[in-house]
Amino acid sequence: MLCGIFGNVSAADIERTVMAAPGLCSAGATVIWTRPAGCRFTAVGFDEVALDALATSTLIAVGVNRLRIGPSARLPAQPLFTLRQA
Numbered sequence: 001m002l003c004g005i006f007g008n009v010s011a012a013d014i015e016r017t018v019m020a021a022p023g024l025c026s027a028g029a030t031v032i033w034t035r036p037a038g039c040r041f042t043a044v045g046f047d048e049v050a051l052d053a054l055a056t057s058t059l060i061a062v063g064v065n066r067l068r069i070g071p072s073a074r075l076p077a078q079p080l081f082t083l084r085q086a
Contacts, residue, residue: 001031001032001033002017002021002031002032002033002034003032003033003034004034005017005033005081005083006033006034006035006036006039007034007035007036008083008084009081009082009083009084010081010082010084013080013081013082014035014039014081015040016076016078016080016081017080017081018039018040018041018043018044019044019074019076020074020075020076020080021041021044021046021067022044022045022046022067022069022071022072022074023071023072023074023075024071024075025067025071026067026071027067027069027070027071028066028067029066029067030049030064030065030066030067031046031064031065031066031067032062032063032064033062033063033064033065034061034062034063035060035061035063036060036061039063041063041065042065045067045068045069045072046065046066046067046068047065047066047068048063048064048065049064049065049066050062050063050064051063051064
């Protein structure tokens with residue numbers, strides 16, 4: 001579950017986290033995410049199961065993706081993301 005993260009981190013952190021997601025999941029795993037814009041899980045081996053684009057000021061989309069490939073062993077050496085201070 002990657003909810004409440006992507007609206008609070010940099011674009012580079014989002015990209016790094018999405019790229020690492022297959023390494024954090026088993027084959028067939030489901031990822032639920034929220035974000036103020038679309039994510040690129042399909043580019044790293046996930047199929048889109050559902051996407052609900054909401055027209056609100058705080059939450060623009062809720063997505064569900066399922067890993068169609070086997071897990072990847074590629075995880076970055078650095079942290080996936082750093083939350084911005086409010």
